[in-house]
Amino acid sequence: MVFLRLADLTRHGTDILFPHCCAACGKKLFGISERKICENCSGDITFLQHPVCRICGMELVGDKVRENLCGECLGNPPPFLLARSVVRYSTPVQKLLYGLKYGKDTSVLPGIAEIISHFDMALFDQCDYVLPVPLHPRRLRQRGLNQSVLLAKIFFQERAQTILNANSLLRTRNTVPQTTLDGGMRRKNLKGAFAMVNKVGIGEKIVCLVDDVYTTGTTVTECSRVLLYHGAREVRVLTLTRVKMAQCSS
Numbered sequence: 001m002v003f004l005r006l007a008d009l010t011r012h013g014t015d016i017l018f019p020h021c022c023a024a025c026g027k028k029l030f031g032i033s034e035r036k037i038c039e040n041c042s043g044d045i046t047f048l049q050h051p052v053c054r055i056c057g058m059e060l061v062g063d064k065v066r067e068n069l070c071g072e073c074l075g076n077p078p079p080f081l082l083a084r085s086v087v088r089y090s091t092p093v094q095k096l097l098y099g100l101k102y103g104k105d106t107s108v109l110p111g112i113a114e115i116i117s118h119f120d121m122a123l124f125d126q127c128d129y130v131l132p133v134p135l136h137p138r139r140l141r142q143r144g145l146n147q148s149v150l151l152a153k154i155f156f157q158e159r160a161q162t163i164l165n166a167n168s169l170l171r172t173r174n175t176v177p178q179t180t181l182d183g184g185m186r187r188k189n190l191k192g193a194f195a196m197v198n199k200v201g202i203g204e205k206i207v208c209l210v211d212d213v214y215t216t217g218t219t220v221t222e223c224s225r226v227l228l229y230h231g232a233r234e235v236r237v238l239t240l241t242r243v244k245m246a247q248c249s250s
């Protein structure tokens, strides 16, 4: 049984009559109307902790963090200048993205925006263009939306109106989902899978690539190669979440 004070009834009358739900788990959110994600889910969402690898953004642990480079970036640096993610991959984040990607459930967007609102965009202020990682046209038709386009709009807010370009980078092959493959196969799967169809504008520009999940970086690496080949000055990568766990620094 839930007891509510009269003041709560007045203040949150709308919530009581029409309670909104946690964007991640669906639990009813009585009386905390400004929150989009319930306390339980919020407790399971962890923002990436510094120090991170200054190139790929992986969290670093251990004593030797002066170089701020992970082993992979030290030995084989990626073509993009830097990549950053907002939160670690966790069940609530997975649920938010799953609803969006596979259920066309745009009601999760305010929840995602709530998470992103805590992220410092300073490293992306100078970006001239924002390009979301594209879906193959066939997959886009099946799903009805590209989650990376929606994330780019949340990340860049009103700036997205002028710098978002969702039509220039194209996925030319309908590849097998990367999640089903290991490292070597991921690279093979995406080799030559992206192309520029409209090069206007990116020459000598700083381009931000937006994707939902950073796993091994293969997708954004392939996209970056295409953008740099077509004249982009540098590529910065922004993803909502990052799968790979912290690594000792080199």
Ligand SMILES: [Zn+2]
Pocket: 022, 023, 024, 025, 026, 027, 037, 038, 039, 040, 041, 042
């Ligand atoms: Zn929840």
Ligand SMILES: [Zn+2]
Pocket: 053, 054, 055, 056, 057, 058, 069, 070, 071, 072, 073, 074
């Ligand atoms: Zn790294």
